[in-house]
Amino acid sequence: MTIKDVEQQLGVPRATIRFYEKEKLISPIRGSNGYRDYSADDVSRLKEIILLRKIGLSVNDVEDILDGARTLTEVLEENINKLQTQMEELNGAIVLTKKIQDDSLDTNRLDIDKYWNILEDEERKGGKFMDIAKDIVRTEKRVVFSFMGWTDRDGNLYNSASDIGKFCGLVILIACIYCVVRNEWSAKNFVFGMSGVLVLIAVEGIISIPLYFLSKKSEWVKENRIKALIISMGIVAAVFVVAAMILN
Structure with missing residues (x-):
């Protein structure tokens, strides 16, 4: 077919x-x-x-x-609970939306204090509304990825085939340059050149995590991510060199 x-x-x-x-x-x-x-x-x-x-x-x-990682019964039970939560949130939102609509037929202005009080009263009674905590999670995730250099200037993750292709091409190019510098074209040198790039990227990712949290307290780190990253990687490299010298 x-x-x-x-x-x-x-x-x-x-x-x-x-x-x-x-x-x-x-x-x-x-x-x-x-x-x-x-x-x-x-x-x-x-x-x-x-x-x-x-x-x-x-x-x-x-x-x-x-x-077969999970049973059908288990997943369906979770889905029912999730859908029930969504229905409760939507029902609360629908009721309040209709009330605002009915009260605002002759005006485009919204009485914020009035409906804020209604919202609080409904929530105290156990009413459910949309969970805005999800907005915080999405925003925070975008900020973290942006800080770590994993997004473009529009905040979109580098995950397209074109982006992946460019990255792979860059890794291969650096591996070729390493072979030229070593003046020996071999599988060992090529793989070593590629692994060196991947190790640097992994180290950058690891270092970027504490730098991100540090940027919340330090304005300098927030505005000078690249400089802070270079300094941090330099310190890590120096520590490894000293450790290697001591061990030898």
Whole structure:
């Protein structure tokens, strides 16, 4: 069965099918012509995946079920609790939204104090509203990733195929430069050059974590991340050199 046949049978776009393939939730075989050939089992698994996703399970939840990492009963119980929490939050938000709408039919102004008091009263009674703590988590995560240099200027993670390709190309280039400097083209020198870059990146990531928390207290560290990073890496390198000398 071709992907077009699966699209028509299940009523989902091929991009969705490709996504589940990328996540390794399904693995259709390739025919002699090089095209994917979807079996009845593949279609049945796709139906299961789509069904579980539509009732609110995450891709990770679905993967756990298919791999047997967690039982269906366990995951469904967690999903029910999550959906009930969401319903409570949404019901509280809907009630207050309708009240604000009814009271503001003749004006575009919002009586903040009035509805703030209503919100507090409803929460004291056990009413549920949207959890704004998630906004803090998302914002803090973006700040951390930005501080560590893992995002572009718009705050998006470097995770596209182009970004990964550029990074791999840079690592290979540095490995080649190392071979030229050593004047010996060998697998050992090439791998050593690549591993050196990866080690530096790992060290930078480790050092960046305490620097991030330090930047909350030190304005200089916050405004001079690169300088602070270079100084920190220099100190770490000096410590390793001294330790090596002592051990020798």
